[in-house]
Amino acid sequence: MDLNLEHADKQSSRESEQHDPITQKIINLAQLKPKGISDKDISIEMPDLQPIQKAQAINKLLAQGFFDLFKQGETLLYKLKDPSKARTAKGADNEEKIVYTIIEDAGNKGIWIRDIRFKSNLMPTQLNKILKSLETKKFIKAVKSVAASKKKVYMLYNLEPDRSVTGGAWYQDQDFEAEFVDVLNQQCYRFLEQKRDSTKDYLNGPIAEKNATFASSKEVWKFISDLGISKVKLSIEDLEMILNTLIYDGKVEKMISSDGSNFYRAIRPLLDSSGLVKSPCGICPVRKNCCDFGDVTPIKCQYITEWLDL
Amino acid sequence: MSLIFEKLCKNLLLEHFGLIIQTVASDMFQHGPRTLNQMKVTTKHPISKIKESLCVLIKFGYVVYEQTDRGIVYTLDVEKVITILRYPRYMYFVKTFCGDEAEMMLEDVLKNGYERASQIIVKTYQRLEQFPPERRSTVPVLKEKFDLLVKNQFLMRSLCSNTLSDVPTDKPDFNMPSLNVKALTRLIQGNEVDAGDNNIYWKINNDRFTQDLRDQILVKSIAKRIDDNAGELMRQLLYLMYLRTASWADTSIPIPVTEIKEAMKKNFPSILPYLDQYLRIIEEDSSKFIERVGDSGGGQYSVNMKEAFHQLTWVVLENIVMERFGLKAARIFRLVHRHKYIEQEKIQQIAMIPAKEAKHLTYTLLEENYLQIQELKKPGLSTAPTKIFFLFHIDLNQVARMTIEHCYHALYNIIQRRDYEINSNKRMIDKQLRMQTLTSNMKEHGATEEQLAEIAEMMTPSEKLQLEKVQERIKKLGANEFSIDETLFILQMYIRYHR
Ligand code: SF4
DSSP, X not given: OOOOOTTGGGGGGOOOOOOOHHHHHHHHHHHHOTTOEEHHHHHHHOTTOOHHHHHHHHHHHHHHTOEXXXXXXXXXXXXXXXXXXXXXXXXXXXXXXXXXXXXXXTGGGOEEHHHHHHHHTOOHHHHHHHHHHHHHTTXXXXXXXXXXXXXXEEEETTOOXXXXXXXXGGEETTEEOHHHHHHHHHHHHHHHHHHHHHOOOGGGHHHHXXXXXXXXXXXXXXXXXXXXXOXXXXXXXXXXXXXXXXXXXXXXXXXXXXXXXXXXXXXXXXXXXXXXXXXXXXXXXXXXXXXXXXXXXXXXXXXXXXXXXX | XXXXXXXXXXXXXXXXXXXXXXXXXXXXXXXXXXXXXXXXXXXXXXXXXXXXXXXXXXXXXXXXXXXXXXXXXXXXXXXXXXGGGGHHHHHHHHHHHHOHXXXXXXXXXXXXXXXXXXXXXXXXXXXXXXXXXXXXXXXXXXHHHHHHHHHTTSEEEEOXXXXXXXXXXXXXXXXXXXXXXXXHHHHHTTOXXXXXXXXXXXXXXXXXXXXXXXXXXXXXXXXXXXXXXXXXXXXXXXXXXXXXXXXXXXXXOOEEHHHHHHHHHHHOGGGGGGHHHXXXXXXXXXXXXXXXXXXXXXXXXXXXXXXXXXXXXXXXXXXXXXXXXXXXXHHHHHHHHHHSSEEHHHHHHHHTOOHHHHHHHHHHHXXXXXXXXEEEEEOOOSSSOOEEEEEEXXXXXXXXXXXXXXXXXXXXXXXXXXXXXXXXXXXXXHHHHHHHHHXXXXXXXTOOHHHHHHHHTTSOHHHHHHHHHHHHXXXXXXXXXXXXXXXXXXXXXXXXXXX
8 A cells, every 4th residue: 555645735726627526525635635535525415315325436546546455443534646647547557656756756857768677677579568658648758868868857747847958049959059069168268268358557556457457257248148149048058067077178157256246367388389299290090000111100201391391 | 218319319419429438328218327448348448438428418418327346337317418409409408598599608608518607708808809899798798698507507507527326416506606706807918817606507407497398388278368468467377387396297286376476466466357267268268277176265277298298299289290191180089189089080070081092091090100090899789790890099198109209200301301401512501611710810910901801702603592592401401390390399398197
């Protein structure tokens, strides 16, 4: 017997469905008493109900999976199930229930099929069947995760997928918009670079000059919004993700101000490009095969020849 | 020691000293410390030739010897041999700091290993006579230039007793003998006189050059990152470090701000109003070259050489990754560096690179050994198999060493190619040399314009064109060696401080 109490508080969200007046009344009663109702409660509420009618109604509700039955002391209690659960239970077997619960627990982040398999201990073919069936009944849905192109995660049908699954502003139909990100990356840098190059605040000393090159993420955000290059509305957090990539490009540094907001500035590299990569052998794709004898040698080398003739 | 390093060293020895010396050195390369007789057996050269070769190598400081019960044992100092590569940079350095004449003098020492001051001055004087009058120098000027070289410790006295056991007590000696200017002039005229420096020989002070090149990198970097004022300040800080700290210490003994102020007042007064600000900017910069180590007496700063080369090495490697594998690969490389250990999925998320591309780049970097991977087993539920995480990270030391090998390989290849370009055009290059000598001889004997034009016509226009092209190529290859060595130097410094 299912003694699960955890959905008791969700009953208010229940959709009303078409029932005959007696069962509807019982359901209404159960909604008022989330902890469960006893036979006695029903008799008090509906004194003229015949015991046989009552038994029929309750049996029907139990069979349809609207009620859970459990024992408290010596009395039997009927408790209303979570609506979606109730619907699942309609014509669903135990395995389906287990899989459903696992997916439900995963929330809007979803869960991979592999993890469902581990948690449910079901055979792959069996699990696939169950997932298919749940999917066609629209209890769950499969969402392509942006984390890995071929990976799908499952979640309840009515949930809005988490950002980590959809990728937020940077994804359209689960496709990463690389070009859009690149353009924003370049534009943000352009903004910061211009800000740096236009500051010539010598009068107030080098620190003032340095500080003047910082821009808040809001400033950058405003610049990008005004450019009008984005079809979707970007948040400041979205833009900070882009600014972050500039930090990893080694072009920008970040400072967190005392009030917790982020400031960014374009920096100059410590060194010019490394001497090694000015050499054909520094960037050569076949260097590993290059030695004194054979087809790839420094003397026959076409890369060097081309570079010499540049 | 890697094969390519050995080949590079042999190549350098061959280029500078010829075949016999190279085979003698190679023998020590292959077998380690050797006695004279052992070398005779393997190299098949007569003892006299081997002795001669060893003599040269010892003079240059590439070989040290030691008395053992097997007799005298000779050892090749490979770290020294590789510095041959750096001679052009030494010359360039001296040229910018002490002028053209000093560069010529240094070149003389580099060619001969060791030399007397009087000889150096005489030879330089005679070489300058070939130039137009405005470039010539007088003996007193040349003597001054030589003094300057010694004062800057680019040259030191050669005691020529490089016995291994002697080395620690072998304190560098920079005492200038008093040279007689009159005697120098007479020497130039071809007379046998004593200029006052019999038996006093000078050799190159490798360590000084290494330190100067090292310091120059720090100054340049700060100037590039911040501005020229900051660069100048960095230069003074390094000088103040030098005054109080052992040459190769990781960090300097604390330098009080008052002293920095004093030094700047003397050398760079325009910075004074903003001195404190500049110190703070350098200190706060992510390059971490200096750190504030105390507040007493207006504050104290310390230069952190070890950290500086740690940071510079990252910059070098990031740049190499960018040039070899592209901007996105460099982004991933930096990202892994920042996070120390990170999963593939996190990488693509933070780097904002499409999953497929990110994976491809990450695995390319892994394959090329710029990234390393680590397995992390995390025991899962009893029913589920153990979950394995693959975390990417960077072993800086390993990547730096690998890149040093890369530099050796590139240098070896470029030198090979340069030799080839020279050899395959040898006939023409020789012809040009002959023509040059002929022309200058004829000029001395008062040849007419016509006669000179006749010599010039010995070379056809197409030959001239070809020659120009070859010379261009040789120059470009030479400059390329110079560039590669810049990268090599920074990485070597890193290894030196992080051994
Ligand atoms: S010599 Fe040519 S083939 Fe060999 S490493 Fe250099 S560029 Fe590559």
